[in-house]
Amino acid sequence: MALWYQPPPTLNLISPTLKLNSLRCNYNCNLSILNSRHTHVPEPEPVFASVKTFAPATVANLGPGFDFLGCTIDSLGDFVSLFADSFVRPKEIAITQISGNAVGKLNRNPLSNCAEIVAIEIMNMPEIRSVGLSLLLKKGLPLGSGLGSSTARAIAVNKVFGEKLRKEELELAGLNLEEKVSSYHADHSLDLKKLNFPEKKDLYFVLVSPKFEAPTKKMRAVLPLEIGMANFVWNSSLAVALAAAVLEGNVAGLGRALSGDRIVKPRQVPLILGMEVVKKTEIEVGAFGCTISRCGKTCGSGRVGGAELTAVAMINCEERRVRIGERMMEAFWREGRLKAVVVVNRLDRVGARLVDSKPR
Amino acid sequence: MALWYQPPPTLNLISPTLKLNSLRCNYNCNLSILNSRHTHVPEPEPVFASVKTFAPATVANLGPGFDFLGCTIDSLGDFVSLFADSFVRPKEIAITQISGNAVGKLNRNPLSNCAEIVAIEIMNMPEIRSVGLSLLLKKGLPLGSGLGSSTARAIAVNKVFGEKLRKEELELAGLNLEEKVSSYHADHSLDLKKLNFPEKKDLYFVLVSPKFEAPTKKMRAVLPLEIGMANFVWNSSLAVALAAAVLEGNVAGLGRALSGDRIVKPRQVPLILGMEVVKKTEIEVGAFGCTISRCGKTCGSGRVGGAELTAVAMINCEERRVRIGERMMEAFWREGRLKAVVVVNRLDRVGARLVDSKPR
Numbered sequence: 001m002a003l004w005y006q007p008p009p010t011l012n013l014i015s016p017t018l019k020l021n022s023l024r025c026n027y028n029c030n031l032s033i034l035n036s037r038h039t040h041v042p043e044p045e046p047v048f049a050s051v052k053t054f055a056p057a058t059v060a061n062l063g064p065g066f067d068f069l070g071c072t073i074d075s076l077g078d079f080v081s082l083f084a085d086s087f088v089r090p091k092e093i094a095i096t097q098i099s100g101n102a103v104g105k106l107n108r109n110p111l112s113n114c115a116e117i118v119a120i121e122i123m124n125m126p127e128i129r130s131v132g133l134s135l136l137l138k139k140g141l142p143l144g145s146g147l148g149s150s151t152a153r154a155i156a157v158n159k160v161f162g163e164k165l166r167k168e169e170l171e172l173a174g175l176n177l178e179e180k181v182s183s184y185h186a187d188h189s190l191d192l193k194k195l196n197f198p199e200k201k202d203l204y205f206v207l208v209s210p211k212f213e214a215p216t217k218k219m220r221a222v223l224p225l226e227i228g229m230a231n232f233v234w235n236s237s238l239a240v241a242l243a244a245a246v247l248e249g250n251v252a253g254l255g256r257a258l259s260g261d262r263i264v265k266p267r268q269v270p271l272i273l274g275m276e277v278v279k280k281t282e283i284e285v286g287a288f289g290c291t292i293s294r295c296g297k298t299c300g301s302g303r304v305g306g307a308e309l310t311a312v313a314m315i316n317c318e319e320r321r322v323r324i325g326e327r328m329m330e331a332f333w334r335e336g337r338l339k340a341v342v343v344v345n346r347l348d349r350v351g352a353r354l355v356d357s358k359p360r
Numbered sequence: 361m362a363l364w365y366q367p368p369p370t371l372n373l374i375s376p377t378l379k380l381n382s383l384r385c386n387y388n389c390n391l392s393i394l395n396s397r398h399t400h401v402p403e404p405e406p407v408f409a410s411v412k413t414f415a416p417a418t419v420a421n422l423g424p425g426f427d428f429l430g431c432t433i434d435s436l437g438d439f440v441s442l443f444a445d446s447f448v449r450p451k452e453i454a455i456t457q458i459s460g461n462a463v464g465k466l467n468r469n470p471l472s473n474c475a476e477i478v479a480i481e482i483m484n485m486p487e488i489r490s491v492g493l494s495l496l497l498k499k500g501l502p503l504g505s506g507l508g509s510s511t512a513r514a515i516a517v518n519k520v521f522g523e524k525l526r527k528e529e530l531e532l533a534g535l536n537l538e539e540k541v542s543s544y545h546a547d548h549s550l551d552l553k554k555l556n557f558p559e560k561k562d563l564y565f566v567l568v569s570p571k572f573e574a575p576t577k578k579m580r581a582v583l584p585l586e587i588g589m590a591n592f593v594w595n596s597s598l599a600v601a602l603a604a605a606v607l608e609g610n611v612a613g614l615g616r617a618l619s620g621d622r623i624v625k626p627r628q629v630p631l632i633l634g635m636e637v638v639k640k641t642e643i644e645v646g647a648f649g650c651t652i653s654r655c656g657k658t659c660g661s662g663r664v665g666g667a668e669l670t671a672v673a674m675i676n677c678e679e680r681r682v683r684i685g686e687r688m689m690e691a692f693w694r695e696g697r698l699k700a701v702v703v704v705n706r707l708d709r710v711g712a713r714l715v716d717s718k719p720r
Contacts, residue, residue, distance in 0.1 A: 068597035193604055226586035232623070236596045237428035243600045244553055247607055263592070 043129050047162035050083035052356035056348040057140075059205065059293040059312050063258035063265075064238040072348035073205055079355070081136040082160055088132030091123050093157075100139035122157045133160065159354055198249035203347040206287065206313040206321055208328040210338035212273060213309075222267040231262045238262075251316040255288025258314060265291060273336025278311050281331045286320050287313035318344075403489050404521040410443035411519040412716035416708040417500075419565065419653040419672055423618035423625075424598040432708035433565055439715070441496040442520055448492030451483050453517075460499035483517065493520065519714055558609035563707040566647065566673040566681055568688040570698035572633060573669075582627040591622045598622075611676040615648025618674060625651060633696025638671050641691045646680050647673035678704075 056077040062069040078100075088094045123133070197203055227235075242257035244250075259279070269275045269292060282290040293310045311332075313324055325342035332338040416437040422429040438460075448454045483493065557563055587595075602617035604610075619639070629635045629652065642650040650673045671692075673684055685702035692698040 064596065065600070066596075067593045069600070193601065195604060223589060226588060227592045228586060229583060232587045232592055232595070233427045235592070236424065236426075236599045239596045239600050240425070240429070240603045241553060243603050244555060244607075247604075 043127055043131075044161040046084040046131055046160050047360065048083075048160050049358040049360045050081060050356075051159040051354060051358075052079060052081045053159065053352060054079050054355045055352040056350075057207075059207075059291075059310070061264065061291075061293065063242055063289070063291045064235045064261045064263075065242065066261070066264045069239065069242070072351055073207065074346040074348040074350075076207075076343060076345050077140050077352075079138040079140065081138075081356075082157060083134050084131055084160060084360075085134035086132070088134055090130045090132050091128060093123055093133045093135050095137060096134045097136040098139065099137070128161070131161075133157065159357065195243055195246045197246050197347055197349075199349070201249035201251070202316050203249075203251060203254075204315045204318060204321060205345055205347065206282070206315060206324050206328065207293075207343045207345070208278065208311040208313075208325060208332065208340050209343075210272070210274070210309065210311075210332045210336065210340040212336070212338050219268055219271060222271065223264060224267070227263055235261060235263050251288050251314060255290075255314050258289035258291045258312075259283070261291070268292060272309055273338055274332045274334070275309075275311060275336075277335045278328050278331040281327045282311070282313040282324060285324050285327045287315055287324050289314050403487055403491075406444040406491055406520050407720065408443075408520050409718040409720045410441060410716075411714060411718075412439060412441045413519065413712060414439050414715045415712040416710075417567075419567075419670070421624065421651075421653060423602055423649070423651045424595045424621045424623075425602065426621070426624045429599065429602070432711055433567065433703075434706040434708040434710075436567075436703060436705050437500050439498040439500065441498075441716075442517060443494050444491055444520060444720075445494035446492070448494055450490045450492050451488060453483055453493045453495050455497065456494045457496040458499065459497070488521070491521075493517065519717065555603055555606045557606050557707055557709075559709070561609035561611070562676050563609075563611060563614075564675045564678060564681060565705055565707065566642070566675060566684050566688065567653075567703045567705070568638065568671045568673075568685060568692065568700050569703075570632070570634070570669065570671075570692045570696065570700040572696070572698050579628055579631065582631065583624060584627070587623055595621060595623050611648050611674060615650075615674050618649030618651045618672075619643070621651070628652065632669055633698055634692045634694070635671060635696075637695045638688050638691040641687045642671070642673040642684060645684050645687045647675055647684050649674050 054077055056072040056074060058070050058072050060070045061067060062071060082093075085094065085096075122128075123131075238257050238260045242254060245253035245257055269279065272292065275292065279290045290311065290313045293312050311328060313328070315321060315324065321344040325344060329340045329342055332340040414437055416432040416434065418430050418432050420430045421427060422431060442453075445454065483491075598617050598620045602614060605613035605617055629639065632652065635652065639650045650671065653670045653672050671688060673688065675681060675684065681704040685704060689700045689702055692700040
C-alpha cells in the first residue's frame with residue numbers, strides 16, 4: 001500500500017475510482033516534471049530551521065478492507081524532527097538520533113528501510129541540490145503500525161522546504177519506494193477518501209501485540225490467488241457494510257464487519273499462535289469485533305522480511321478495555337506461550353500533523 | 361438476490377454482517393414457529409376489504425455491487441390490488457386482472473412466476489386457513505425491474521392480514537421462492553441496510569431498455585467462478601467508494617464507481633448488442649456513469665429463462681436527459697439494430713408503499 005504520503009485523518013479508504021488514471025498520470029507527469037526541472041527549476045530554500053511532525057499508528061488492511069482500508073490510532077505513533085544541517089552532505093539525510101520503542105531494531109541500511117527511502121527519494125528530487133538534513137526519530141509504536149513512521153518523515157521533509165514538493169512528487173517517491181522494498185505491488189492509486197466516524201461517538205481500539213514475528217512472505221504466501229464468487233460477493237458487501245457502519249457510528253455493525261472477512265484473515269490467523277483463541281476471547285468479553293493488523297511492507301518498523309502483528313479489538317467505552325486486554329494477553333500466553341503488549345487508544349481523528357516548527 | 365420482501369427505500373445494500381446468523385436463525389425459528397402455530401395459533405382475520413400497493417422499479421446489481429446493491433426508481437413500478445374474495449378457494453390467490461406493460465408476457469404458471477410463488481408461500485402459512493384472495497396486477501415496468509413486482513404482492517398480502525405475518529415469515533417465503541425459481545442461490549441474508557442519498561441533491565436515472573432478451577443462464581454462465589486478488593481488491597474498494605459517494609451525494613464519484621466494475625459487467629456487456637458503444641456514448645454526452653441492470657431471478661417480469669436488460673446512466677440534472685436518452689437509443693439501433701425504450705426518472709426515496717386501503 002502507498003498510504004504513507006498522506007495519512008488517514010480518520011478511517012480512510014483508497015478510492016479506486018481514480019486509481020489507474022492517477023497512477024499513470026502521476027508517473028508520466030512527474031517524470032516529465034523532473035526532467036524539465038532538472039535544468040530550469042530553482043532550488044527550494046528551507047523555510048524552517050527545524051520541524052517536528054507526528055504520525056499516528058495505522059491499523060492497515062482493516063477487516064474486509066484488505067489492501068485498501070485502514071485507520072489511525074490516537075496518541076500512538078512516531079515523532080520525527082528534522083532540520084537543515086550544513087554538516088550533512090547535500091541531498092543527504094543523517095539520522096542523528098533514534099529514541100523510543102524499537103531502538104536498535106531499526107535497520108539503518110537506507111535501502112532496506114522504507115522510512116529512510118522515502119526521505120531519500122524526496123531529497124533525490126532534482127530541484128533539491130545543496131541542502132542536507134539531520135533527522136531525529138522518536139519511535140512511539142510498540143507494534144507494527146505499518147505506515148506511520150515513513151509518513152511522518154515525508155511530511156517533515158516536505159515541511160522543511162515549505163511544502164514546495166507537490167503531492168504528485170511525494171507520491172512518485174512513494175511509488176519508487178514501494179518498488180524497492182515490497183514483495184507485492186498492488187495497482188493502487190494514492191488518492192485517499194475519508195470516512196468520518198461521528199464526532200459525538202466514541203471508538204476505542206484494544207491493540208494486543210504478541211512477541212511474534214510473522215514473515216511477510218509467509219503471510220503473503222497464504223493469500224489466495226483466486227477468490228470464489230460467493231466469497232467475493234460476501235466480502236465486497238461486507239466492506240460496504242463496514243463503511244456504512246463507520247459513517248453511521250454503528251460500532252456493533254463495524255465490529256461484525258471487522259470480524260467477517262472470509263478471504264484473507266481466515267488464512268492468516270492460523271499462522272499466528274493463539275490468534276484464533278484471542279479472536280474468540282475478544283468477542284466473548286464484549287469487544288464488538290476483532291481483526292489483525294500487520295505491516296504490509298514493514299515500513300513502520302523499518303524492518304524487512306519480518307512484520308510485527310497486532311490483534312485489534314473495537315469497543316465503544318473505556319470500562320471494558322482492561323478486562324479485554326488482559327484476557328487477550330492471557331490467551332496469547334496460554335495458546336502460544338507468547339508475551340504480548342497491550343495498548344488501548346481512541347480512534348485518531350486528526351492524522352499526521354506538524355507539532356512544532358522553528359522558522360529560519 | 362432476496363431483496364423482494366422489503367424494497368430499498370433509497371439506495372440499499374444487503375448487509376452481510378448478519379447474513380449467516382439471520383439466515384440460519386430465520387430458518388430455524390420460523391420452522392419451529394410454523395410447527396407450533398400449526399396447532400395453536402388463531403387464524404388472522406383480514407382487516408382490509410382491499411389494499412393497493414405500489415413497488416418501484418429496482419436497478420439491481422448496481423455497478424460493483426453484484427448481488428448485493430440496488431436502488432429504486434421513482435414513478436415507475438407495479439401496482440397490486442388485493443382483496444379477500446369468498447369466491448376464491450381458501451389459501452388460494454386468483455389473478456383476476458393483469459393490465460399495463462408486459463401483459464400476456466407474464467407466465468401464469470405459479471411455479472415459474474416468482475410473484476405468484478411469493479403470494480402463495482405466504483398464503484400457505486399454516487395460520488391462514490379459510491381466506492382466499494383476488495389479485496389485480498398493473499404492470500408499470502417496461503424494463504427488467506427485478507424485484508418490484510413480487511415485493512408489491514408480498515406487501516399487499518401482508519397488508520390484507522393487518523401485517524400479522526412477521527418479517528421472518530415473509531423472509532422464509534422469500535427463501536423458499538428463491539430455491540424454486542433461481543438457478544443461482546447466493547448465501548444472502550434478507551437484512552437490508554439503507555444508504556441515504558442527501559435529500560437536497562438530485563439524482564436521475566436514464567434507463568434505456570433495448571428489445572433484447574439476454575438468457576439469464578447465458579448471463580450467469582459468463583460470470584467467473586474465480587476472481588483474481590487484484591480485481592477482488594479493486595472491486596471491493598470500488599463498492600465502498602460507491603457507498604461513500606451515495607452518502608456524500610457525490611454524483612461524479614458515484615458515476616465513476618458505477619462504471620468501474622472489473623468483474624461482472626465486462627463479461628456481460630459484450631453479450632448485449634451495442635451495449636459497449638452505449639456505455640461510451642453515455643459518458644461522452646455527459647452522464648456520470650453507466651451500468652446495466654437485469655432481473656437476476658426474473659421475478660420482476662415474472663418470466664423464467666429470459667431477462668430484460670436495461671442500460672442505466674446517472675445524471676444530476678434534467679437538462680441532459682433527452683440528449684443522453686436519444687444518443688443511447690441511437691447507439692443501440694446503430695450497433696445492434698435494437699429498438700429501445702427510454703425512461704428518465706428520479707431516484708425513489710420512499711420505496712414500496714401502501715397507496716390505498718379499504719377497511720372491512
